[in-house]
Amino acid sequence: MRFDVYTPLLVSLLLSPAAPVIGRRVAPALAARVLTAAAVLTAAATTWSLVLLTTALLGDAPPVVREARADGHRLADPVPEVIGVAACLALAVVVWRVQRAVRAERGTRRALRRLCEGQPRDTELVVAASAVPQAFAIPGRPGRILVTTAMLSALAPAERRVLLAHERAHLTHRHGRLVTAVTLAAAANPLLGPVRSAVTFLVERWADEQAASAVGDRVTTARALARAALSAGRARPSCALSFTDRAVTRRIAALQTTPPPHRWPTAAPVLALGALAALFAADATTDLVTLLTNALT
Template identity: 40%
Template sequence: MSAVVMHLLVYLPLFFPLPAALAARPLADRLEPRLATWLLTASALALAGLSCAALGVVAAAGVVRLPLAAWAGNWSAATVRAGDPVSVIEALAASVVLAAAVWAGARMLWRRMRALAAAAFEAACLPGHRQLVVVDDAPDAYALPGLPGRVVVSTGMLDALDPADREAMLAHERAHLSCHHYAFVAAAHLAAALNPLLRPVATAVAYTVERWADERAAAACGNRRQVARAVGKAALATAHHPARRRLPDAVLGLLGRRNPLATAGPVPRRVAALLAEPAASSTPLSVPLLPLAGAAAVVGSSALCAFAAAHDLHLLLKLAST
């Protein structure tokens, strides 16, 4: 493969997240929520990792030019400089961007670990041993991940809902715990930290986990309209009662996350989806092939470009070693 083609291929994985970002909201609205969550999260992680790998190849192409690297690797620095299309400035820029991405990813991962630990500690400190905990507070309801997780509901929220609405609300919160939705949101945030182009995907995942919990609640209650009514009533009840205290970032609630980066989709979108016909279930015979093929094409193309660039660099070093 020519040096010019290699030079172009190595940068393509940095921009493949763009089509994923553009398609994130349409996929979140049209796909079955569980499938959308898995597809968006897995694609985001793969694209973020491949973009970092491409930056690593560019940075490595600058390092192998150095005389010390040539001496340590026993290859000809002159041959590498003659065949390497990556300039020193490009390699330095890639190194800086890669270091920033790794730092942002490590920082996000540390924050998520702390949030999960804080949520688990708070869940363990709540009174009683049952999953459901009722607290005297303004209208609120949320799930605390932990061992075991807890569902926290305030007296204000219980007063705002009738018994059928309470059943729907509790089913929604229990779905967050049983399906480990906090892990999907954390993974999507990690991908967005590594590559900011994936931030719309993280926002879409925060919405699809809420839709996933809505659908689980509708299946448990046997009434989609009841869940839609519960979501609407909860939104009205909390409209004039903002949260009195900050909760860990791992907390998920009936009205969405409390993190400004990836707040859940607007309540009207969720209510409209519940009032509409349910999306096709993700059975082997009904999985939509077009979104899966599109995601596979984007991720596969990104992987192919990163691998081709790394392979060409390997061949150049092999040539320089002879």
């Protein structure tokens, strides 16, 4: 446990710089899924490692430990007490950050759903009369696409098809779930912030590629994205999946090249990093249980 319990932290340090590299070399759909899975595994492992490190604070508090020491059993602290105190404080911060992220996510979802109140359940497209050009994919049951009249007016008919195909891709592939998962992972482990940024960018790239495939024209897709970005308003819900959000210039440049390939051999090591963090956290748990069992028997 003395070493295994710290491995998830090391994995976090490795995963963050790897995220943008994978995003550039692997198809957005594969990269987004792999990075999200790795981030969730790593965040869970680091959180559990903090729980294990707080065992240094057991001391004489639990009755079973007091009885063991009274009987002459030696119960060695698995980690220095100062590390246990730091881990306990860090764990409290993690709980607070995750709760705040959950509240923010729920608040955004409620705000977006209220914009569609009164619409029939089978209505996918909701057009709002507004002078601010915006478009959002609103996850849920049913998922909806909210587009303002100003955005529709700013685009040509072919470009409108691109916009709708893009937002529909967000709903079809449930990008909201990926973004939510990686957002909570980054809340639990701030070192995974770059991974969250990479995934939120990749889901937009993924939707761009789906839109280009749906309309059969990458040039029109890039033009629609550029025109919408130039006319879009700046204010938007922070957790929404918006057509004109997330590094528009990079997305336009990507649409002017061939789509990146599905390179599983390149993506697999990233997923392996997340699995490695979980395995070492499990091994640290086994070591702790063995230590306590030996001391109390």
